[in-house]
Amino acid sequence: MDISDIIIAGDTPGLEWRLPVFRFKGTKPEAPRTYIQAALHANELPGTALLHYLLERLRQAASDGGIRGDITVVPQANPIGAAQSHFGELQGRFDLGTRSNFNRDFPLIALGERSSLIEDIDRHSAVDQLKRQLLHMALHAELVLDLHCDDEGLQYAYIDEAFWPEAADLAAALDMRAVFLSDGESSAFEEAVAYAWKHERSGERKTSLPGRLSVTVELRGTRDVYPELARKDADGLFRFLAGRGAVVAQDRPLPAFGGVVAPLDNIEMIRAPEAGAILFHKDIGESVGAGDLLATIIARPGMPNGEIEVRAPQDGLVVTRVSTRFARRRSDLMKIACAEPSRMIRRPGTLEA
Structure with missing residues (x-):
């Protein structure tokens, strides 16, 4: 195992960021190369815990000669966001300097332009340097996993239709309850990777990418950071890597994925009609029927009606709900995966900002 730091120059004098990267050299050139990162939204830590335990498994596999394909792991992918606290609250989703989402605005390039990402990189802002370094590392691999989490949520993933149903092995390995089939129309990290693969050659756009995978995994909620969950997920991810031929493990076939599969157009984004205190009547993991009471908003406390x-x-x-118990008008409350398209008009791309 090799451990190195990528240095990211800060935007003010005397400031720099260090991005630790763990690398394992594979023994079989034909095996798939893997890139895994966590905490791109720096306050989403279930993935960091998972990778802590996965690295234990990978170090043991390396000592046993069981690493077949090159593996790169970045357990804390956002040192910039990890340093942002406002009145004691970690602010890891948006860069406070530019107000940009750390998981948006990745460069959309063809695969052949990969080297351009880090050419003359110091001319870019620190946030753009970070994004370019991460994307540059990922585009060297065939299997790319970006580990996130929701607010309160089940285990689920955003998977481009180009990788489905082949990616059902990952959904089964991580015991997911749902898969959201994305449309590849955003500039989020995993979609920037897929964009480069789809546009490997000038003038082409592939619609199927066998043997490859770029995915956002949502590891439950922000508070689901426990050793037993992290170890369970690390074991599942190791089984996935074994199934894809990236590592050697005992042959234990994965079960079939039995969760919900829903295109993004079939996700009902439940929003608050008015501001007020939220009283939830339904929890994550519950099946609901049309017309069921999901929440009560106390918009005018003490007033009739x-x-x-x-x-x-x-x-x-x-699949998800918010942990806050106060809503602003039109703020998100829940995501519900459905069999039919929502009547609400959805713009192409991600469900949330």
Whole structure:
């Protein structure tokens, strides 16, 4: 195992960031190369815990000669966000200097332009340097996993339709309850990787990418950072890598994936009609029917008719909900995965900012 730091120059004098990178050299050139990162949104830590335990497994595999394909691991992919605290609260989703999301605005380039990402890199801002370094490392691999988490949520993933249903092995290995099939229309990290693969040659756009995978894994919620969960997920991820031929492990076939599969157009984004205190009536993991009461918003406390009911627009599975108990008008409350498209108009790309 090799451990090195990528140095990211800060935007003010005397400031720099260090990005630790763990690398394992494979023994078989034909085996798939793997890139895994966590905490791109720096306050989403279940993935960092998972990779801590996965690295234990990989070090043991390396000592046993069981690393077949090159593996690169970045357990804390965002040192810039990890240093941002406002009144004691870690602010890891958006860069406070530019107000940009750390998981948006990745360069959309053809695979053949990979080297251009880090040419004359110091001319870019620190945040753009970080994004370019991460994307440059990922585009050297065939299997790319970006580990995130939701607010309160089930285990699920965003997977480009170009990788489905081949990616069902990952969903099964991590015991996911749902898969959201994305449209590849955003500039998020995993979609920037897929974009480069789809546009490997000038003038082409592939719609299927066998043997490759670029995915955002949502590891439950922000508070689900426990050793037993992290070890379970690390074991599942190791089994996935073994199934893809990246590492050697005992032959234990994965079960079939039995969770919900829903295109993004079938995700009901439940939003608050008015500001107020949130009283949830349904929890994550519950199946709901059309018209079921999901939440009550106490918009005018103490007033007659001061409550507003929020009901399910159609049948589905509650995959996420917010942990806050105060809503602003039109703020997100839940995501529900459904069998039918939502009646709400969705712009191409991600579900949230």
